[in-house]
Amino acid sequence: MAPRPSKPTLLELFQPHEEGDVAQTQSRPPSGKWPVPGEAMRVTAGHLLVAMAVILILLISTWMLAYRQGELRARADLQSVIFQPVERDPLNTSALPPDQPARPPARGLEAIADAQLYADPREAGLFYFVLAETRPEGALRLARFCRDRGLETWLIPRDTVGLVQVLATPGLPSTTRGDPLVLELDERIGEIGRAWKRTGGHSSLEDRYLVRGD
Numbered sequence: 001m002a003p004r005p006s007k008p009t010l011l012e013l014f015q016p017h018e019e020g021d022v023a024q025t026q027s028r029p030p031s032g033k034w035p036v037p038g039e040a041m042r043v044t045a046g047h048l049l050v051a052m053a054v055i056l057i058l059l060i061s062t063w064m065l066a067y068r069q070g071e072l073r074a075r076a077d078l079q080s081v082i083f084q085p086v087e088r089d090p091l092n093t094s095a096l097p098p099d100q101p102a103r104p105p106a107r108g109l110e111a112i113a114d115a116q117l118y119a120d121p122r123e124a125g126l127f128y129f130v131l132a133e134t135r136p137e138g139a140l141r142l143a144r145f146c147r148d149r150g151l152e153t154w155l156i157p158r159d160t161v162g163l164v165q166v167l168a169t170p171g172l173p174s175t176t177r178g179d180p181l182v183l184e185l186d187e188r189i190g191e192i193g194r195a196w197k198r199t200g201g202h203s204s205l206e207d208r209y210l211v212r213g214d
Contacts (some may be wrong), residue, residue, distance in 0.1 A: 083160060104162050117143055117155045122213030126171030139164035142196065149192050167211075175210050 117140065122128055131153065132142055143153040143166050156165040166188060172182050186208075193205030 020099050079164065094137050114140060117153075118157065118166075119154050121154055121169055122157050122167070123171055126173065126213045127175050127210045128171050128213060129168040129185065129194075130211055131166040131168055131189065131208050132203070133163050133165050135162075138165050139166050142166050142201070145196055146192055149195070151188065151192055171213060172210070
């Protein structure tokens with residue numbers, strides 16, 4: 001039998017090198033896979049921009065949701081104040097505070113039906129106070145409230161918008177507040193307006209204005 005050569009054969013020389021290549025190939029993470037623990041990651045500027053954009057979107061979404069909830073809660077609170085039930089009936093004179101007795105009806109101010117209040121008593125050249133302009137139901141209640149306190153009032157429909165003007169008489173010859181007639185009627189309306197507010201009205205008739213009869 002021939003003795004085995006002391007030098008490695010050509011196959012043996014290549015065998016360890018191939019096994020080393022296989023080991024190195026297996027130790028590298030496959031392309032596109034998640035990094036293995038302990039491996040360093042490289043964060044680029046693009047990754048930082050994407051992360052900042054996501055965080056900014058989350059913050060804006062959270063703020064908008066909180067703002068919307070606050071707006072709905074504020075609107076509900078406001079509606080609960082505006083539409084709160086009236087504790088006293090404005091047409092019931094017994095509901096007035098003790099220090100504000102109802103003024104007896106003026107002489108010649110007779111009780112008339114609701115339909116008869118819809119009239120236009122204005123005369124050409126005279127000026128009249130418009131107390132309010134509102135829906136027919138509210139206008140009727142206000143007119144009755146004023147008449148119960150001696151102020152003659154009438155209802156004039158607005159043809160275009162479905163509202164009704166509450167007009168007070170008598171007519172005035174001028175719009176100058178220094179005129180005694182204007183001053184007296186204006187103060188009288190102010191007194192009735194404050195009583196209307198105390199009994200559940202939404203205003204004290206502070207927005208009243210003068211119009212001229214046609």
